[in-house]
Amino acid sequence: MAGKGRLLLTGGTGMVGRNIRAHPAARDWTVLAPGSAELDLTDAAAVEAFLDRHRPDMVIHAAGRVGGIQANMAHPVAFLDQNLAMGRNLVMAAHRTGVRKLLNLASTCMYPRAAPNPLREEMVLTGELEPTNEGYALAKIVTMRLCDYIRREDEAAQYKTLIPCNLYGLHDKFDPKHSHLVPAIIHKVHEAKVQGLESVEIWGDGTARREFMFAGDLADAVWKAAAGIDTLPGAMNIGLGHDHTINDYYATVAEVVGWTGRFTHDLSKPVGMKQKLCATDRQAAWGWSAPTALRDGIAQTYRHYLEHHAA
Structure with a gap:
């Protein structure tokens, strides 16, 4: 086992997940990155059994059903139901099996459609969401709030959320x-x-x-967060500023x-x-910028x- 322990990464075959796995810091961990054929995140029993069997020291949740405007508008039920199930099943299973550290990757679509720029973390849930991806946004908001509530009830639980800006790479x-x-x-x-x-x-x-950030830079921020998750605020934008x-x-x-x-x-x-455009005040105070x-x-x-x- 690598020095920092065992880490479960969901979404490891997607763009974000593959960049996280390719980062040099990944060598410090034993990374478990099961594909959907090995672990169906929408199956609550399967998720809890996997976590109970492997007992990771940390979880990074980067999985999700994603798509453009047309896909979100055509399949709002699936975007809400599947993303909500993935987030809830993973967060609750991690908590029940004693995982103390969980990093949840969210999305700027959680911000109200009419929120003024730059978008600040405290603006979540202060206004109407963009209708074209509302289902996806609601699922991401619930998962973030679930992490917040677990921290509120359990001081030892470091369940934090990063909110990346748009990515390419x-x-x-x-x-x-x-x-x-x-x-x-x-x-x-x-x-x-x-x-x-x-x-x-x-x-x-x-x-x-x-605002488009290189996906390798998000991976860099993710590994910095993994190494010191206790230094993170509950929710923090990751962007260029x-x-x-x-x-x-x-x-x-x-x-x-x-x-x-x-x-x-x-x-x-x-x-x-x-x-x-994301506000990066918390990110700057945390000591990171996109390189x-x-x-x-x-x-x-x-x-x-x-x-x-x-x-």
């Missing part, structure tokens, strides 16, 4: 039907270069602002890819929220794309 999804903004731009601009296209279209005027325009992301990707065409804007297309600059993160992600996804 290695092991991302690049298929345009399933990808988020940054991997979608990488695929789009790469295809423009390969096909010799002179222009690439951007939806809207490109001035909407987004600054954002970029959509135009900035396209320009940076074009520079990395080496495409020298021009961008056009389709003002008839939807652009979503104008801004969604990867945008261009460096996109360059690493593009190399991964070329190796594993480009035709």
Whole structure:
């Protein structure tokens, strides 16, 4: 067994989980990362039996049913029910089997749709949620609150929540039907270069602002938290503390890819929220900041794309 003990990581085959497992700090732990075929997190009895059998010293919950706006709108029952079951089953089983340390990874979708920027942790549950992903957000809020309540009843339980901003990076999804903004731009601009296209279209005027952090940086924060979970507040954003325009992301990707065409804007297309930026006051007081600059993160992600996804 590695020096710091045994650790159960859920969602170990997803983008976040794979980045957590690839971080050098993972070598300090014996990491159990069962896939869904080995451990169905929606099966409460199976989750408790797994924890009772393996007795991890710590749990990191990074699993979840995730998807874009269309998927969330089409399947709200599944997004609420499955994510709620995963969070509740894992947190309650950990508590019942004596796990003292649990790190829960949440989402900025928990913040009210009309909350002012930057988004501060105390704003959760102060307003109406974004309707398009309300089910997913409710499940994440309940899991976070369950951790809060367990800490309230059991002073020895270190059950804490990190709230990451939007992510991109290695092991991302690049298929345009399933990808988020940054991997979608990488695929789009790469295809423009390969096909010799002179222009690439951007939806809207490109001035909407987004905060995207390199997934490897989240992994770095997660392992710092694992090493000193008692130093964490109950809930804490993990983000950059600054954002970029959509135009900035396209320009940076074009520079990395080496495409020298021009961008056009389709003002008839939807652009979503104008801004969604996390406050990082608690994170700064905790002593951590994201180390990867945008261009460096996109360059690493593009190399991964070329190796594993480009035709």
